[in-house]
Amino acid sequence: MPNRPSAARPSLFFEQALLPDGWARNVRITIAAGRIATLETNAAPAPEDERHGCALPGLPNLHSHAFQRGMAGLAETRGPTGDSFWTWRDVMYRFVARMTPDDVQAIAALAYIEMLESGFTRVGEFHYLHHDRDGERFANPAEMSGAIIAAAAESGIGLTLLPVFYAYAGFGAQPPRPDQARFIHDIDSYARLLSSATDLAAATLPDAIVGVAPHSLRAVSPEQLGLLNGMAKDRPIHIHIAEQTGEVEACLAWSGQRPVAWLLDHAEVDPRWCLVHATHMIGAEATAMARSGAVAGLCPITEANLGDGIFPAAPFLAAGGRYGLGSDSNVMIDATEEMRLLEYGQRLSHRGRNLLANDAGRSTGGDIYAAALAGGAQALGVTTGLAVGLPADLVSLDLGHPSLAGRSGNGLIDGLVFAAGRAGVDCVWRHGTKLVSGGRHRARATIIARYRRVLETLCG
Structure with missing residues:
Protein backbone atom coordinates (compact mmCIF):
# COMPACT_ATOMS: atom_id res chain seq x y z
CA MET A 1 0.00 0.00 0.00
CA GLY A 58 0.24 13.58 -19.40
CA LEU A 59 -0.65 13.78 -23.08
CA PRO A 60 -2.60 16.58 -24.80
CA ASN A 61 -5.70 15.57 -26.77
CA LEU A 62 -5.70 18.29 -29.41
CA HIS A 63 -9.08 17.65 -31.06
CA SER A 64 -12.38 16.61 -29.52
CA HIS A 65 -16.09 17.00 -30.20
CA ALA A 66 -17.16 15.88 -26.73
CA PHE A 67 -20.90 15.69 -27.44
CA GLN A 68 -20.28 13.03 -30.10
CA ARG A 69 -19.31 10.58 -27.34
CA GLY A 70 -23.05 10.11 -26.89
CA MET A 71 -23.52 8.74 -30.42
CA ALA A 72 -20.63 6.25 -30.33
CA GLY A 73 -21.84 3.15 -32.15
CA LEU A 74 -25.07 4.73 -33.42
CA ALA A 75 -23.88 5.14 -37.04
CA GLU A 76 -22.77 1.57 -37.67
CA THR A 77 -25.82 0.33 -39.60
CA ARG A 78 -25.34 0.10 -43.34
CA GLY A 79 -27.45 2.50 -45.38
CA PRO A 80 -29.09 2.01 -48.80
CA THR A 81 -26.20 3.64 -50.68
CA GLY A 82 -22.46 3.95 -50.10
CA ASP A 83 -21.80 5.02 -46.51
CA SER A 84 -19.22 7.75 -45.92
CA PHE A 85 -18.35 10.68 -43.71
CA TRP A 86 -21.28 12.54 -45.22
CA THR A 87 -23.88 9.88 -44.31
CA TRP A 88 -22.34 9.69 -40.81
CA ARG A 89 -22.72 13.48 -40.55
CA ASP A 90 -26.46 13.19 -41.21
CA VAL A 91 -26.76 10.80 -38.25
CA MET A 92 -24.78 13.23 -36.11
CA TYR A 93 -27.00 16.16 -37.07
CA ARG A 94 -30.09 14.21 -36.04
CA PHE A 95 -28.49 13.24 -32.72
CA VAL A 96 -27.36 16.74 -31.84
CA ALA A 97 -30.71 18.35 -32.67
CA ARG A 98 -32.22 17.39 -29.30
CA MET A 99 -29.37 18.25 -26.94
CA THR A 100 -29.65 20.81 -24.11
CA PRO A 101 -26.74 22.43 -22.27
CA ASP A 102 -27.25 19.95 -19.41
CA ASP A 103 -27.08 17.08 -21.90
CA VAL A 104 -23.84 18.44 -23.32
CA GLN A 105 -22.30 18.71 -19.87
CA ALA A 106 -23.29 15.16 -18.96
CA ILE A 107 -21.86 13.68 -22.16
CA ALA A 108 -18.71 15.81 -22.10
CA ALA A 109 -18.02 14.89 -18.48
CA LEU A 110 -17.99 11.19 -19.40
CA ALA A 111 -15.74 11.85 -22.39
CA TYR A 112 -13.33 13.81 -20.21
CA ILE A 113 -13.02 11.22 -17.46
CA GLU A 114 -12.36 8.57 -20.11
CA MET A 115 -9.66 10.78 -21.56
CA LEU A 116 -8.03 11.14 -18.16
CA GLU A 117 -8.24 7.39 -17.55
CA SER A 118 -6.33 6.75 -20.77
CA GLY A 119 -3.56 9.29 -20.09
CA PHE A 120 -4.85 12.50 -21.72
CA THR A 121 -4.60 15.39 -19.25
CA ARG A 122 -5.67 18.34 -21.45
CA VAL A 123 -8.24 18.52 -24.23
CA GLY A 124 -8.68 20.86 -27.18
CA GLU A 125 -12.46 21.08 -27.42
CA PHE A 126 -13.44 22.08 -30.98
CA HIS A 127 -16.90 23.25 -29.97
CA TYR A 128 -19.46 24.22 -32.59
CA LEU A 129 -22.79 23.52 -30.87
CA HIS A 130 -23.68 27.07 -29.81
CA HIS A 131 -27.42 27.74 -29.98
CA ASP A 132 -30.69 26.38 -28.66
CA ARG A 133 -32.53 23.41 -30.20
CA ASP A 134 -34.58 25.64 -32.50
CA GLY A 135 -31.52 27.61 -33.56
CA GLU A 136 -32.47 30.59 -31.39
CA ARG A 137 -29.67 32.41 -29.59
CA PHE A 138 -29.31 31.99 -25.86
CA ALA A 139 -29.28 35.20 -23.81
CA ASN A 140 -25.75 34.22 -22.80
CA PRO A 141 -23.80 33.57 -26.03
CA ALA A 142 -21.50 31.20 -24.11
CA GLU A 143 -24.33 29.06 -22.71
CA MET A 144 -23.22 25.93 -24.53
CA SER A 145 -19.53 26.72 -24.03
CA GLY A 146 -20.36 26.99 -20.34
CA ALA A 147 -21.53 23.37 -20.39
CA ILE A 148 -18.13 22.32 -21.76
CA ILE A 149 -16.32 24.43 -19.17
CA ALA A 150 -18.44 22.91 -16.39
CA ALA A 151 -17.67 19.39 -17.63
CA ALA A 152 -13.95 20.17 -17.64
CA ALA A 153 -14.19 21.53 -14.10
CA GLU A 154 -16.17 18.49 -12.96
CA SER A 155 -13.73 16.01 -14.45
CA GLY A 156 -10.57 17.99 -13.68
CA ILE A 157 -9.13 17.84 -17.20
CA GLY A 158 -7.20 20.81 -18.58
CA LEU A 159 -9.13 22.71 -21.24
CA THR A 160 -8.19 24.58 -24.35
CA LEU A 161 -11.61 25.69 -25.56
CA LEU A 162 -11.87 26.29 -29.29
CA PRO A 163 -15.19 28.01 -30.06
CA VAL A 164 -15.94 27.31 -33.69
CA PHE A 165 -16.92 29.89 -36.29
CA TYR A 166 -19.34 28.33 -38.78
CA ALA A 167 -21.18 30.45 -41.36
CA TYR A 168 -21.84 28.46 -44.55
CA ALA A 169 -22.81 25.00 -45.80
CA GLY A 170 -20.21 24.78 -48.55
CA PHE A 171 -17.53 26.46 -50.62
CA GLY A 172 -18.56 29.72 -52.23
CA ALA A 173 -20.66 30.88 -49.25
CA GLN A 174 -23.53 28.44 -49.77
CA PRO A 175 -26.39 29.19 -47.34
CA PRO A 176 -26.40 26.99 -44.23
CA ARG A 177 -28.73 24.02 -44.08
CA PRO A 178 -31.63 24.05 -41.57
CA ASP A 179 -29.93 21.30 -39.55
CA GLN A 180 -26.84 23.52 -39.15
CA ALA A 181 -28.76 26.35 -37.47
CA ARG A 182 -27.33 25.57 -34.04
CA PHE A 183 -23.78 26.17 -35.29
CA ILE A 184 -24.07 29.44 -37.24
CA HIS A 185 -22.49 32.82 -36.41
CA ASP A 186 -21.55 36.01 -38.15
CA ILE A 187 -18.33 37.77 -37.22
CA ASP A 188 -19.94 40.15 -34.71
CA SER A 189 -21.86 37.46 -32.84
CA TYR A 190 -18.77 35.24 -32.85
CA ALA A 191 -16.73 38.04 -31.27
CA ARG A 192 -19.30 38.20 -28.46
CA LEU A 193 -19.12 34.44 -28.03
CA LEU A 194 -15.32 34.50 -27.88
CA SER A 195 -15.32 37.27 -25.27
CA SER A 196 -17.95 35.60 -23.09
CA ALA A 197 -16.32 32.18 -23.29
CA THR A 198 -12.91 33.63 -22.43
CA ASP A 199 -14.27 35.37 -19.33
CA LEU A 200 -16.16 32.30 -18.16
CA ALA A 201 -13.24 29.94 -18.67
CA ALA A 202 -10.86 32.25 -16.80
CA ALA A 203 -13.28 32.51 -13.87
CA THR A 204 -13.87 28.74 -13.65
CA LEU A 205 -10.69 26.83 -14.52
CA PRO A 206 -7.13 27.23 -13.20
CA ASP A 207 -5.27 27.32 -16.50
CA ALA A 208 -7.83 27.38 -19.29
CA ILE A 209 -6.96 28.72 -22.73
CA VAL A 210 -9.47 29.89 -25.32
CA GLY A 211 -8.53 29.79 -28.99
CA VAL A 212 -10.18 30.48 -32.34
CA ALA A 213 -11.50 27.82 -34.70
CA PRO A 214 -12.77 28.48 -38.22
CA HIS A 215 -14.62 25.22 -38.81
CA SER A 216 -13.32 24.50 -42.32
CA LEU A 217 -12.71 26.22 -45.64
CA ARG A 218 -16.18 25.19 -46.75
CA ALA A 219 -17.80 26.88 -43.70
CA VAL A 220 -16.08 30.30 -43.81
CA SER A 221 -15.43 32.85 -46.52
CA PRO A 222 -11.90 34.04 -47.34
CA GLU A 223 -12.76 37.45 -45.86
CA GLN A 224 -14.00 35.87 -42.62
CA LEU A 225 -10.90 33.71 -42.41
CA GLY A 226 -8.73 36.82 -42.51
CA LEU A 227 -10.80 38.50 -39.79
CA LEU A 228 -10.60 35.43 -37.57
CA ASN A 229 -6.85 35.27 -38.00
CA GLY A 230 -6.60 38.85 -36.79
CA MET A 231 -9.04 38.20 -33.94
CA ALA A 232 -6.90 35.31 -32.71
CA LYS A 233 -3.78 37.40 -32.06
CA ASP A 234 -1.58 34.97 -30.09
CA ARG A 235 -4.32 32.39 -29.44
CA PRO A 236 -4.25 28.90 -30.96
CA ILE A 237 -6.06 28.61 -34.31
CA HIS A 238 -7.54 25.27 -35.36
CA ILE A 239 -9.28 24.31 -38.59
CA HIS A 240 -10.57 21.08 -40.17
CA ILE A 241 -8.93 20.59 -43.54
CA ALA A 242 -8.60 17.98 -46.31
CA GLU A 243 -10.36 15.31 -44.27
CA GLN A 244 -12.35 13.75 -47.12
CA THR A 245 -11.80 13.38 -50.85
CA GLY A 246 -15.19 15.04 -51.45
CA GLU A 247 -13.91 18.15 -49.70
CA VAL A 248 -10.80 18.21 -51.89
CA GLU A 249 -12.88 17.90 -55.04
CA ALA A 250 -15.25 20.68 -53.95
CA CYS A 251 -12.33 22.96 -53.09
CA LEU A 252 -10.74 22.35 -56.49
CA ALA A 253 -14.03 23.16 -58.22
CA TRP A 254 -14.39 26.37 -56.20
CA SER A 255 -10.82 27.68 -56.23
CA GLY A 256 -8.70 25.59 -58.57
CA GLN A 257 -6.53 24.57 -55.60
CA ARG A 258 -6.46 21.75 -53.11
CA PRO A 259 -7.48 22.76 -49.55
CA VAL A 260 -4.08 22.78 -47.84
CA ALA A 261 -2.45 24.58 -50.77
CA TRP A 262 -5.24 27.19 -50.79
CA LEU A 263 -4.96 27.79 -47.05
CA LEU A 264 -1.18 28.18 -47.12
CA ASP A 265 -1.46 30.62 -50.03
CA HIS A 266 -4.27 32.73 -48.56
CA ALA A 267 -3.79 32.73 -44.77
CA GLU A 268 -0.93 33.57 -42.46
CA VAL A 269 -0.39 29.98 -41.33
CA ASP A 270 2.28 29.75 -38.65
CA PRO A 271 3.00 27.77 -35.44
CA ARG A 272 -0.23 29.02 -33.83
CA TRP A 273 -2.19 26.88 -36.28
CA CYS A 274 -3.37 23.29 -36.03
CA LEU A 275 -4.55 21.77 -39.30
CA VAL A 276 -6.85 18.97 -38.20
CA HIS A 277 -6.66 15.78 -40.30
CA ALA A 278 -4.88 17.20 -43.39
CA THR A 279 -5.34 13.65 -44.68
CA HIS A 280 -5.51 14.26 -48.40
CA MET A 281 -2.34 16.17 -49.24
CA ILE A 282 0.06 15.67 -52.11
CA GLY A 283 3.78 15.77 -51.39
CA ALA A 284 4.25 19.46 -52.14
CA GLU A 285 1.43 20.38 -49.76
CA ALA A 286 2.83 18.19 -46.99
CA THR A 287 6.26 19.79 -47.35
CA ALA A 288 4.85 23.32 -47.40
CA MET A 289 2.64 22.64 -44.38
CA ALA A 290 5.61 21.27 -42.43
CA ARG A 291 7.65 24.37 -43.25
CA SER A 292 4.87 26.65 -41.98
CA GLY A 293 5.38 25.34 -38.45
CA ALA A 294 1.71 24.39 -38.11
CA VAL A 295 0.81 21.20 -36.25
CA ALA A 296 -1.02 18.36 -37.99
CA GLY A 297 -3.91 17.28 -35.76
CA LEU A 298 -4.22 13.54 -36.36
CA CYS A 299 -7.17 11.48 -35.10
CA PRO A 300 -6.48 7.92 -36.27
CA ILE A 301 -9.43 6.19 -34.58
CA THR A 302 -11.98 8.63 -35.99
CA GLU A 303 -10.27 8.78 -39.39
CA ALA A 304 -10.50 4.99 -39.56
CA ASN A 305 -14.10 4.89 -38.29
CA LEU A 306 -15.23 7.44 -40.88
CA GLY A 307 -13.21 5.93 -43.71
CA ASP A 308 -11.34 9.19 -44.24
CA GLY A 309 -7.95 7.86 -45.26
CA ILE A 310 -4.38 7.72 -43.95
CA PHE A 311 -2.20 10.76 -43.28
CA PRO A 312 0.83 11.14 -45.61
CA ALA A 313 3.38 10.99 -42.81
CA ALA A 314 6.52 10.30 -44.84
CA PRO A 315 6.83 13.59 -46.79
CA PHE A 316 5.49 15.61 -43.86
CA LEU A 317 7.96 14.24 -41.33
CA ALA A 318 10.83 14.32 -43.82
CA ALA A 319 10.29 18.09 -44.02
CA GLY A 320 10.33 18.45 -40.22
CA GLY A 321 6.57 18.43 -39.68
CA ARG A 322 5.03 18.34 -36.21
CA TYR A 323 1.95 16.39 -35.21
CA GLY A 324 -0.29 15.74 -32.24
CA LEU A 325 -3.16 13.38 -31.54
CA GLY A 326 -6.86 13.86 -30.91
CA SER A 327 -9.91 11.73 -30.15
CA ASP A 328 -12.23 13.75 -32.46
CA SER A 329 -15.62 11.96 -32.60
CA ASN A 330 -14.85 10.05 -29.38
CA VAL A 331 -16.19 6.80 -30.79
CA MET A 332 -13.42 5.24 -28.68
CA ILE A 333 -11.37 7.24 -26.19
CA ASP A 334 -7.93 5.74 -25.73
CA ALA A 335 -4.64 7.63 -26.04
CA THR A 336 -2.70 4.39 -26.51
CA GLU A 337 -4.98 3.26 -29.34
CA GLU A 338 -4.54 6.60 -31.13
CA MET A 339 -0.77 6.09 -31.03
CA ARG A 340 -0.94 2.44 -32.03
CA LEU A 341 -3.34 3.02 -34.91
CA LEU A 342 -1.26 5.94 -36.17
CA GLU A 343 1.70 3.61 -36.62
CA TYR A 344 -0.37 0.70 -37.88
CA GLY A 345 -2.01 2.87 -40.54
CA GLN A 346 1.43 3.72 -41.88
CA ARG A 347 2.44 0.05 -41.78
CA LEU A 348 -0.62 -1.00 -43.76
CA SER A 349 -0.13 1.80 -46.26
CA HIS A 350 3.59 1.20 -46.85
CA ARG A 351 3.87 -2.48 -45.92
CA GLY A 352 6.69 -1.87 -43.47
CA ARG A 353 7.26 -1.65 -39.73
CA ASN A 354 8.44 0.94 -37.18
CA LEU A 355 7.80 3.69 -39.69
CA LEU A 356 7.30 6.51 -37.17
CA ALA A 357 10.52 5.84 -35.26
CA ASN A 358 12.92 8.68 -35.99
CA ASP A 359 15.97 6.56 -36.87
CA ALA A 360 17.58 3.16 -36.58
CA GLY A 361 17.64 1.93 -33.01
CA ARG A 362 14.86 4.30 -31.95
CA SER A 363 11.77 3.27 -30.02
CA THR A 364 8.62 3.64 -32.14
CA GLY A 365 6.35 4.10 -29.13
CA GLY A 366 8.79 6.49 -27.51
CA ASP A 367 9.10 8.67 -30.59
CA ILE A 368 5.33 8.79 -31.16
CA TYR A 369 4.76 9.69 -27.51
CA ALA A 370 7.35 12.49 -27.66
CA ALA A 371 5.92 13.86 -30.92
CA ALA A 372 2.33 13.77 -29.60
CA LEU A 373 3.43 15.49 -26.40
CA ALA A 374 5.30 18.31 -28.12
CA GLY A 375 2.91 18.80 -31.04
CA GLY A 376 -0.17 18.62 -28.85
CA ALA A 377 1.24 21.13 -26.39
CA GLN A 378 2.05 23.56 -29.21
CA ALA A 379 -1.41 23.20 -30.70
CA LEU A 380 -3.14 23.77 -27.35
CA GLY A 381 -0.99 26.74 -26.33
CA VAL A 382 0.72 25.17 -23.32
CA THR A 383 4.06 23.85 -22.15
CA THR A 384 4.08 20.25 -20.98
Missing part, protein backbone atom coordinates in the same frame (compact mmCIF):
# COMPACT_ATOMS: atom_id res chain seq x y z
CA PRO A 2 1.62 3.34 -1.02
CA ASN A 3 2.34 5.89 1.68
CA ARG A 4 0.01 8.88 1.57
CA PRO A 5 1.53 12.30 0.82
CA SER A 6 1.04 15.27 3.11
CA ALA A 7 -2.04 17.33 2.28
CA ALA A 8 -0.13 20.60 2.38
CA ARG A 9 2.60 19.69 -0.11
CA PRO A 10 2.03 16.39 -1.90
CA SER A 11 5.19 14.47 -2.68
CA LEU A 12 5.63 11.64 -5.15
CA PHE A 13 8.47 9.20 -5.72
CA PHE A 14 8.96 7.28 -8.97
CA GLU A 15 11.55 4.60 -9.66
CA GLN A 16 11.85 6.05 -13.17
CA ALA A 17 10.33 9.03 -14.95
CA LEU A 18 10.42 10.54 -18.42
CA LEU A 19 11.83 14.08 -18.09
CA PRO A 20 12.35 16.63 -20.89
CA ASP A 21 15.96 15.49 -21.38
CA GLY A 22 15.23 11.77 -21.15
CA TRP A 23 14.64 9.03 -18.61
CA ALA A 24 15.79 9.45 -15.02
CA ARG A 25 15.91 7.12 -12.03
CA ASN A 26 14.60 7.65 -8.51
CA VAL A 27 12.72 10.85 -9.17
CA ARG A 28 11.14 12.74 -6.28
CA ILE A 29 8.55 15.42 -7.05
CA THR A 30 6.78 17.83 -4.73
CA ILE A 31 3.69 19.76 -5.78
CA ALA A 32 2.44 23.19 -4.75
CA ALA A 33 -0.48 25.17 -6.17
CA GLY A 34 -0.97 22.57 -8.90
CA ARG A 35 2.58 22.83 -10.22
CA ILE A 36 5.82 20.92 -9.80
CA ALA A 37 7.61 22.75 -6.99
CA THR A 38 10.72 20.59 -6.77
CA LEU A 39 12.10 17.70 -8.80
CA GLU A 40 15.10 15.63 -7.72
CA THR A 41 16.73 12.75 -9.57
CA ASN A 42 18.78 9.96 -8.00
CA ALA A 43 16.93 10.80 -4.80
CA ALA A 44 15.94 8.73 -1.83
CA PRO A 45 12.24 8.44 -1.01
CA ALA A 46 10.96 10.29 2.03
CA PRO A 47 8.58 8.61 4.49
CA GLU A 48 5.67 10.78 3.36
CA ASP A 49 6.10 10.10 -0.37
CA GLU A 50 3.48 8.29 -2.42
CA ARG A 51 5.55 5.74 -4.32
CA HIS A 52 5.07 4.48 -7.88
CA GLY A 53 7.14 2.65 -10.48
CA CYS A 54 7.04 4.94 -13.51
CA ALA A 55 5.88 8.45 -14.43
CA LEU A 56 5.11 9.93 -17.84
CA PRO A 57 3.97 13.45 -18.63
CA GLY A 385 6.54 17.91 -19.33
CA LEU A 386 7.87 16.97 -15.93
CA ALA A 387 9.87 20.03 -14.91
CA VAL A 388 9.85 22.56 -12.10
CA GLY A 389 7.25 25.26 -12.59
CA LEU A 390 5.09 23.32 -15.04
CA PRO A 391 1.62 21.96 -14.22
CA ALA A 392 1.76 18.69 -12.31
CA ASP A 393 0.10 16.62 -15.04
CA LEU A 394 1.45 13.10 -14.61
CA VAL A 395 0.56 9.53 -15.55
CA SER A 396 1.85 6.51 -13.65
CA LEU A 397 1.95 3.07 -15.23
CA ASP A 398 0.91 -0.21 -13.66
CA LEU A 399 4.21 -2.07 -13.74
CA GLY A 400 2.38 -5.18 -12.60
CA HIS A 401 0.72 -5.44 -16.01
CA PRO A 402 2.15 -8.47 -17.86
CA SER A 403 2.96 -6.43 -20.96
CA LEU A 404 5.14 -4.07 -18.92
CA ALA A 405 7.07 -6.76 -17.07
CA GLY A 406 10.83 -6.52 -17.31
CA ARG A 407 10.70 -3.23 -19.25
CA SER A 408 12.35 0.11 -18.56
CA GLY A 409 12.65 3.47 -20.28
CA ASN A 410 11.14 3.61 -23.75
CA GLY A 411 10.58 -0.11 -23.57
CA LEU A 412 7.77 0.71 -21.16
CA ILE A 413 6.18 3.04 -23.70
CA ASP A 414 6.47 0.42 -26.44
CA GLY A 415 4.84 -2.09 -24.09
CA LEU A 416 2.11 0.41 -23.23
CA VAL A 417 1.31 1.47 -26.80
CA PHE A 418 1.60 -1.84 -28.63
CA ALA A 419 0.55 -4.35 -25.97
CA ALA A 420 -0.94 -3.20 -22.65
CA GLY A 421 -3.03 -0.34 -24.00
CA ARG A 422 -4.99 1.80 -21.57
CA ALA A 423 -5.02 -1.10 -19.08
CA GLY A 424 -1.40 -0.17 -18.40
CA VAL A 425 -2.38 3.24 -17.00
CA ASP A 426 -2.58 3.24 -13.21
CA CYS A 427 -2.88 6.77 -11.79
CA VAL A 428 -3.30 10.23 -13.31
CA TRP A 429 -2.67 13.59 -11.67
CA ARG A 430 -3.96 16.76 -13.28
CA HIS A 431 -2.85 20.16 -11.94
CA GLY A 432 -1.50 18.35 -8.91
CA THR A 433 -4.72 16.53 -8.03
CA LYS A 434 -4.89 12.76 -8.24
CA LEU A 435 -7.99 12.10 -10.34
CA VAL A 436 -7.44 8.50 -11.46
CA SER A 437 -6.40 5.57 -9.27
CA GLY A 438 -6.20 1.98 -10.44
CA GLY A 439 -7.27 3.16 -13.90
CA ARG A 440 -10.59 4.60 -12.66
CA HIS A 441 -11.59 8.25 -12.29
CA ARG A 442 -12.75 9.16 -8.81
CA ALA A 443 -16.11 10.50 -10.10
CA ARG A 444 -16.74 7.68 -12.58
CA ALA A 445 -19.83 6.18 -10.91
CA THR A 446 -21.67 9.49 -10.54
CA ILE A 447 -20.84 10.71 -14.04
CA ILE A 448 -21.81 7.43 -15.69
CA ALA A 449 -25.15 7.31 -13.85
CA ARG A 450 -26.06 10.78 -15.11
CA TYR A 451 -24.82 9.97 -18.61
CA ARG A 452 -27.05 6.89 -18.75
CA ARG A 453 -30.13 8.96 -17.83
CA VAL A 454 -29.34 11.51 -20.54
CA LEU A 455 -28.75 8.88 -23.23
CA GLU A 456 -31.97 7.07 -22.39
CA THR A 457 -33.80 10.33 -23.14
CA LEU A 458 -31.83 11.27 -26.26
CA CYS A 459 -32.05 7.79 -27.77
CA GLY A 460 -35.63 7.13 -26.65
